[in-house]
Amino acid sequence: MKVFSNSETFDYSWEEVSTANWRKYCPWNEKSTHVIAVDTLSRHVDAETGILRTERLITCKQSAPKWLASLMGGTDVSHVFETSYVDPESKKVTMVSQNLTWSNILSCQEKVVYQPLSATKTQFVQEAKVTALCGGWQKVKNAVEEATVCRFSENARLGKEGFETVLEMSRRVFSEEKLKQKKQTESVAL
Amino acid sequence: MSASLAPECNEVKERYDSCFLKWYSEKYLRGKGTTDECSALFKDYKHCLTSALKERGIDKMLEDAREDHKENDAANMRRGCEYVDIFSRLLLTSIEQNGTINLDSGIGTALGGFTRLKM
Secondary structure, eight states, X not given: OEEEEEXXXXXXXXXXXXXXXXXXXXXXXXSOTTEEEEEEXXXXXXXXXOOEEEEEEEEEEOOOOXXXXXXXXXXXXXXXXXXXXXXXXXXXXXEEEEEOTXXXXXXXXXXXXXXXXXXXXEEEEEEEEEEEOOSSOHHHHXXXXXXXXXXXXXXXXXXXXXXXXXXXXXXXXXXXXHHXXXXXXXXXXX | OOOOSSGGGHHHHHHHHHHHHHHHXXXXXXXXXXXXXXXXXXXXXXXXXXXXXXXXXXXXXXXXXXXXXXXXXXXXXXXXOXXXXXHHHHHHHHHHHHSSOOTTSHHHHHHHHHHHHHO
């Protein structure tokens, strides 16, 4: 098993980050192009705790190294299952995900937490555990794990850059929307 | 907004996503929304998506993953779980101070133990 961990700070409030997080993989994000679709499978608010629980299916298409792709059966489209929990009271977003494709040879478990550092700063902590399950030589398993962790760190860097653009665009659109609403109420008042 | 894996569901998905995002930012985060007001739109989207998942054989894969994810609910669907909370705070502090998790530190050892427990 190999562990990949990463933490980032975003100069946006937790409310802004947790909202923009729902559209992290929209066309504004030109960096995370390996994510081609995000579908919501189920969603509900827990009556007791007020926690919003969401299940999503994330579809990726990416070029794995050739030797790894052939080991995986030649397909380049993969699916990830994600369960997320938003606790608005303690201001915490937790996202847990697991690969669905190739799960008989490789297990990738990722956990992401967004929590406020201050009123204008939000911390992102990511941890991924990669385990090659294929029987056989330890050397092969190590290489599979190594290549996956390498891709994780590459995607993490691009993910941060891409998400920054989404945050910036969200803030701009939000303030434009607010201005529009203000103008509308003003014209109604007149 | 991001696309659906089934192009035929894109339109209903877009309508649902916009509704959800509005509800999330304007009501839910402000403590005003306890129920999702977009459930009618979600029903349409889900109807379209369910058949697409079946066609592609993804529904079977999902069943297994859901089973595995049940244990996450235990940790994340309740409040006042101080052990987990203290743990994540320690982890945050450790990462802030060192830029990474120091495996030789107390938190590193705890993390190792935690990982083993979960496996």
